[in-house]
Each structure stands twice: as C-alpha cells, then as structure tokens.
Amino acid sequence: MTSLxxxxxxxxxxxxxxxxxxxxxRAISALLGxxxxxxxxxxxxxxxxxxxxxxxxxxxVVILPAEIFANQWLSIKLGLVVLYIAFxxxxxxxxxxxxxxxxxxxxxxxxxxxxxxxALLHHPLGWASxxx
Numbered sequence: 001m002t003s004l005x006x007x008x009x010x011x012x013x014x015x016x017x018x019x020x021x022x023x024x025x026r027a028i029s030a031l032l033g034x035x036x037x038x039x040x041x042x043x044x045x046x047x048x049x050x051x052x053x054x055x056x057x058x059x060x061v062v063i064l065p066a067e068i069f070a071n072q073w074l075s076i077k078l079g080l081v082v083l084y085i086a087f088x089x090x091x092x093x094x095x096x097x098x099x100x101x102x103x104x105x106x107x108x109x110x111x112x113x114x115x116x117x118x119a120l121l122h123h124p125l126g127w128a129s130x131x132x
C-alpha cells in the first residue's frame with residue numbers, strides 16, 4: 001500500500017492547488033459581479049475537485065503510519081478545513097453585503113494558507129511554528 005503513497009500525494013497536492021486557485025478565481029469574479037461562478041457547471045466542478053481532494057486525503061490517512069499524526073496536526077487541519085468551507089460559503093453568498101463577502105474571502109485565503117502550513121510542517125501551529 002505504501003507504494004501508492006507518491007501517486008496519492010501528488011493527486012492530493014494537485015487537488016489542493018486546483019481547489020484553492022479555483023475558489024479564489026470564482027470568489028473574486030463573484031465579488032466583481034460576474035454570475036458564472038454561481039452557475040451549476042462551475043459549482044459542480046468545484047464539488048468534483050473537492051471530492052478528489054477529500055478522497056486523496058483520506059487515502060493518505062489510511063496509507064501513512066499512525067505515529068505521523070501523534071501531535072494532533074491532522075485534527076487542527078481538519079478543523080481549519082471546516083472554517084475554510086464556512087468562510088468560502090460566505091464569500092460566495094450573494095445575499096451578504098459586499099464588505100462581508102470581501103472579508104470572508106480574505107479569511108478563507110488566510111485559513112487556506114494555514115491549512116497548507118499545517119500540512120507541510122506536520123505541526124498544529126502550521127507556519128506559526130517557525131516563529132515560536
């Protein structure tokens with residue numbers, strides 16, 4: 001099973017980059033008044049990318065030894081993912097005021113950056129662990 005690790009990791013990393021980039025493009029376009037980001041095909045594409053991301057992530061959890069997760073970085077990462085989803089949903093919600101959607105987009109990007117730092121460093125504090 002560990003022979004699959006490089007392939008699954010590559011799929012996961014590509015999905016992370018694609019998911020984050022696609023979200024930012026859609027959110028900025030929606031903030032600028034475009035209607036295409038909320039159209040069904042573009043929402044569906046987002047769901048498909050995120051499903052691939054989730055499946056690759058879960059596969060990595062199964063493949064990797066449990067000791068890697070001993071310091072709870074994965075739990076923090078999953079909590080940050082929930083926050084990222086909430087901020088992302090708010091950023092895309094047309095019923096909210098523009099300044100709330102802008103702030104939500106900024107918070108989503110900050111949360112996404114922290115998710116990446118936590119995953120790369122395998123540390124609950126993510127990028128902050130470099131300064132502490």
